Amino acid sequence: MATKHLFLLPGDGIGPEAMAEVKKLISAMNEKIGSGFVTDEGLVGGCAYDAHGAAISDADMAKAMAADAVLFGAVGGPKWDAVPYEVRPEAGLLRLRKDMELFANLRPAICYPALAASSSLKQEVVEGLDILIVRELTGGVYFGEPKQIIDLGNGQKRGIDTQVYDTFEIERISGVAFELARTRKNHVTSMEKRNVMKSGVLWNEVVTQTHKARYADVKLDHMLADAGGMQLVRWPKQFDVIVTDNLFGDMLSDIAAMLTGSIGMLPSASLGAPDVKTKKRKALYEPVHGSAPDIAGKGIANPIAMIASFAMCLRYSFGMVAEADKLEAAIAAVLDDGLRTKDILSAGMTEVGTVEMGDAIIAKF
């Protein structure tokens, strides 16, 4: 197969440990099926700040832009709590999203049958859960200007953030949601706060128009984001695809992730628009979990979310659908065998570390 350039950014905390398992997997795939992956590696987050005073260097940004896909671990930790806002670990991730124009963040929340019992929700509420949150990732309050703290004197400061959405941004993200819904249960729920926010009014209007103009075959519902959060907790199976803005997507996807019983399991894909000529999308794949500094370096982190993110990479960046299916099946099979990292351990199961979990999945692949 053709050479495929992967740029790896393991980051901080448990990021490198989880990424190490994906590296083993990549080598195994190159050997076994000649998949032709070529990898390069860079720094992002706190480790990048330590190395060169920025959350990602321009050189690494350039490599990320040139790669066929970026695999991202996690960033942040108490060590960098006091670094200046502009170079905090998260700034690296936000720059990647913005400069690569990764406007579409896909966050599946799938409840693996073997884990249904470990959710804080009742088993019947989450068993078989399979929803997809499509979050807008390059707009809204994350990037709008002005974004600043003003000193008003008299001991008073003013903190300002700006939520901005343009028609084209809402159009393209809802287009992604409708397209994906067609490959699933054909149902999209759009969430905003149009009763309070003007950007919510526009969001609702543009999603409705996009639906009418191009996707009338898909079932579309609108829900206020607060009610949507409640409904996610009450009966999540009512949803198929949820499309929402950057900040609501941040909140709602974390809640959806928690429903499944373990955030250590969940992958995400962040995609750009298809290139006009090559049709290829820029893409970054990352686990939903964070850097978990409390368990970093102990060899107990769950590598599944990172491995499942690589499965999304196979599917969306390289069209290797059969391989992606096989990898996801390998994860489910290992869970069925009773193997568990500490975060998903329950009575009667076999506790394994990061490396053993990775090895077991690769062995099934």
Next chain:
Amino acid sequence: MATKHLFLLPGDGIGPEAMAEVKKLISAMNEKIGSGFVTDEGLVGGCAYDAHGAAISDADMAKAMAADAVLFGAVGGPKWDAVPYEVRPEAGLLRLRKDMELFANLRPAICYPALAASSSLKQEVVEGLDILIVRELTGGVYFGEPKQIIDLGNGQKRGIDTQVYDTFEIERISGVAFELARTRKNHVTSMEKRNVMKSGVLWNEVVTQTHKARYADVKLDHMLADAGGMQLVRWPKQFDVIVTDNLFGDMLSDIAAMLTGSIGMLPSASLGAPDVKTKKRKALYEPVHGSAPDIAGKGIANPIAMIASFAMCLRYSFGMVAEADKLEAAIAAVLDDGLRTKDILSAGMTEVGTVEMGDAIIAKF
């Protein structure tokens, strides 16, 4: 006892039905213990729009400002989905909050023992849950300017909302949270997105300073709002008091409400600053549930959230702590007796309507 002026705004949907039960209760208290309540009534929401083209009239606003406390039902419904943004039903509620300067929204999420089984969460996760969300209510993205939709030409529009917080606003809301924590388990968790929002950076800074200067005896934690939402779903009992901004408070309090098994049970209080001379706070009490137009007029709505809101009114506006305790005990007793409205019905329980539920609570009081 001295005359106490209550201004009632039943609103739309199930609002009037729920309010009717509180009116009976008020009459009963006046008769039985001479509590001296005098009530007046006005219009808010869709019904106010129908009557005079605004979501609340200036005359009713004046009455709300003058009353000792306002009792609010619910607003909105499909009938008013297409009315102009400025006069939509919610605008009445937002004007009340803003003009009365009700900056502190108290939302207890309590899981009644009799209802623990009806939550979508596992019984052990929610049984005995008692958390209090303190939400900032007059600032943030709800009221910041600019808030507009701009026509950019070429079929493009831009929707803009502005999140603004000043030091004094964060100081006073966190003061309320710390004070209340001292009457509870002495633990406050502050939630924001300081990793993405400048207003979050300021929020974190001011809460930390307020704590250090005046409330160092209270345990204080900080959590990112997305992680906070996850933790609410994972293990809500780790929290005592949560303090957060207007928009995160909207999302998080709805999620917390859903954990308890029924949003039809939960009250809220919205309080202003104490008057410099009289020490009295302006106040509005309202159920967390909405207008539920689908079940309005059927006599099946759960009046408990509205009655429990009146219990908060007794407690916070009139210092009638014994009466508030007694009313809350009456609600619990009726549930223990097996009485249930449709929304909280489970096997073996006795289904009752709105009026019967109200009567049963009054009889126990």
